[in-house]
Structure formats: C-alpha cells, structure tokens
Amino acid sequence: MRPPELDESALTPSQREVFARIRSGPRGLVQGPLRVWLHSPELADAAQALGAFCRYGTSLGQDLSELAIITVGAWWRAGFEWHVHAPLAIAAGIPEAAVEAIRVGHSPSLERHHALVHRATQEMMESRDWSDATYAALLAELGLAGTVELTGIIGYYGLICMTINGFRVPVPEGVPEPFPGRTPSQTTAR
Structure with missing residues (x-):
C-alpha cells in the first residue's frame, strides 16, 4: 500500500471523529x-456519506446495486473492491456464473433487468455516455431517480476503484488476487 499505514492510535481529533x-x-x-x-478526513467524511447512500439508500435493489458495483470493480480490475462485493452480488441473487463472467471480462448471462444495468454500467465506463436506446431503457426500467442513482453508484465506485488502484490497496492477506496478470504498476502491494 502506498500511503503510510493508518495508525489508529495516532489519529487527529478530526480523523477520530470520521473514523x-x-x-x-x-x-x-x-x-x-x-x-x-x-x-484527508474531510474527503473521507464526505465520500463515506455518499458511499453509504450509494450502497444502502438508493431506490435500486441490492441485486442491481451490487451488479453495477462489481461491473465497475472488474472494469477497473480493483481486487479489494471485487473481494468485498462479488460475494455480496451473489448473495443478492446475481448468479455465480455471471459474476465470474464479469470478473474475466466476458458477457454474463443475466435476466433482462440485470442485463440492462450491466450493459449500461459498461457503456458509461467505456464510452463515457449512454446511447439514446440505453438511456430510454434505463428510464423505462428504473425511472429518472433510479437512473440518476445508478449514475451515482457508477461514479462513486469509480472513485473507490481509483483509490484502490492508485494507492495499491491490497486484498486481505491470504486472499488470492482476483485479477491475476496485472502489470507491475497495477499489482497490489502485500
């Protein structure tokens, strides 16, 4: 991991409050x-509040949220994120075979509404936009608020994954890296 390890016994008052x-x-x-x-306790506080909403407070079901999260995690090849959220996606009802297909970069076999969220998440990351057809399908399936919330999930978990990769946050010790074969600049420190 790149930054100095967080010493919980030496937190500033602001860090302790956010912690x-x-x-x-x-x-x-x-x-x-x-x-x-x-x-940066101010960033941590603001980001964790947004993250709590994105993970627990949206109108999307946990299945759709976790599907979007693992799609972002796999796109960024962020091992720690995958380690945390792939089991949650399976527990929320995303088939294990589909989760594995997403991990290895293949198209998963999913029910229609799941396929839409996966496709929309991939499309946003790859093209930085949605086609008119994808946007219309999202509005029809999720409504305007749900579509906005999906955008928030994609963006927030992009921030999470950039932090994981940029600061080389490792998967827990003893857990295999879910994205083997990453280049040296992409491998997590142990």
Missing part, C-alpha cells in the same frame, strides 16, 4: 480505501 462515524454506520468497518481517505 468513529464510519465504524458506527452501516459498514461497521474502516477498511480499504476508507483508510486511505482518512489521511
């Missing part, structure tokens, strides 16, 4: 990119 807020929230843990963000 406690994260720990007492729905996550219950302060791990991965949240530990990096705590080097």
